[in-house]
Amino acid sequence: MTNVLSNETLIKQMNAILKAGNNVTLRDDNARAFFLDAVASAGTIGKLFVHFAKSGTGSLDKLGVKKRTLKKHLGINTEDTGTDIKEEGTVPFSLVPVYLDTWIENSNTFYTARTRGQDVRQALLSLMQAQYAADLQDLAFNGDESSTDAFVKLNDGYIKMAxxxxxxxxxxxxxxxxxxxxxxxxxxxxxxxxxxxxxxxxxxxxxxxxxxxxxxxxxxxxxxxxxxxxxxxxxxxxxxxxxxxxxxxxxxxxxxxLAVVSGLSVTLTTAAQDSRAVAKQATYHFMLDDVDFIIRExxxxxxxxxxxxxxx
Structure with a gap:
């Protein structure tokens, strides 16, 4: 049964977050969890190959494995030559820093928290993840660095590469x-x-x-x-x-x-409440990540x- 939180509880949770703002860098497991939870909310991108990079540039193994690698066993005369089962070759990637900054209305936050039985922090995170996932999928397929559109030109996507x-x-x-x-x-x-x-x-x-x-x-x-x-x-x-x-x-x-490459850290910042936030009855959030899109073969x-x- 869903745990329904009272408005008073939600407001207290919101005030605790906004009192001095919140700035955190998620690393390793937490960043991976954030990214995987985000893409899982999108229809297609969550089904693709995901790689978490340890540095800004690197390479992925190409799709596939070698065929016909079985050999006849010759008893004590068998040589331990070994077989590399990976397909020959790799494909390079180069991460691009991208950020999402968004105003989230307090009413949306409270509605999400109450309907999902979440606390305010979880509700804000899930709303940001949903927006990030939608944009990431859009860019992954439609990105084109030669475009004049500020969003589309962030990175080349699968269509252009294909x-x-x-x-x-x-x-x-x-x-x-x-x-x-x-x-x-x-x-x-x-x-x-x-x-x-x-x-x-x-x-x-x-x-x-x-x-x-x-x-x-x-x-x-x-x-x-x-x-x-x-x-x-x-x-x-x-x-x-x-x-x-x-x-x-x-x-x-x-x-x-179709591979999505992500960095190992995600930075999340919630701004402290000011007069603008009060007027908007909303909270301001900033998220920084590094991504690239790769066709492996x-x-x-x-x-x-x-x-x-x-x-x-």
Whole structure:
């Protein structure tokens, strides 16, 4: 049963936090917990590969392991040559410092605390985590350092990287048909198709395009599946509808191939109450983290996009 806190208790908790402000740097386990709790609240990014970096630059192992590593045992004549099971090669990362500063209304804090049976500090943290997760997922897919948009240019995301490096690229003046999507999956080498659970990543609007295509067919071809009106499967592979993902772009790859790299520390600051906070009836919060987004193996990736103008 949810523990309902009284308004008096919530106000006392809020005042204790705001009396002199609050500034804390979460390290190691606490920072990892904060980050993992945050991404878990987002629809897609919590399913991706997460790596916690020990420094601002470094590298990740590429997706996959070597095949056919078994050897015949020769008894006492067996040599301890060993086999490195990791796939050859690594992919570099470079963390980018990002911050979130936000005003959270007192009414939202109290509502969240009461409905979840949390104290005020937990409620504020969960509200910040939800905002951070939404922004992180948006940036992870749509980021483009060449953009003039202050948010988008923070870091390159999966779409931009995929367009530049994907093993399979399909571009045209309109979205590919379901049959064209299915056919393109065969262009990924079988050894990479075995490396994880491949999905078609797309926005909800793009997925709706294929729902319409299916509904307009005279007969079903068995190459796609609708469940309760939602697109769930194309050519035997699941569909991941990504909130905030750019429309008219599709990525075909396993969850494990899209990596989110985070630093080992997260700084959280709550400002002391001043006249501005009183006027707003809100609290001001600042969060600092370091992140990067990595595609671990371009050979396990297909990119589908729509050109603004016809080719040629």
């Amino acid at each position: 367009k530049a490096s994907a093993e399979v690229k399909v571009e045209g003046t309109k979205l590919p048909t379901i049959q064209e999507l299915t056919a393109a999956t065969t262009r990924i080498e079988p050894k990479y198709l075995r490396q994880g659970t491949f999905k078609f990543f797309m926005s909800q609007a793009t997925a709706t395009n294929y729902v319409v295509e299916l509904q307009n067919r005279n007969t079903a071809l068995g190459d796609a599946v609708l469940v309760d009106g939602a697109l769930r499967n194309i050519g035997g592979f699941g569909v991941e509808a990504v909130e905030s993902m750019e429309n008219n772009v599709i990525l075909f790859t396993p969850y494990e191939n 371009p050979k396990a990736l297909a990119y589908f996009g729509v050109n603004a103008t016809p080719e040629g």
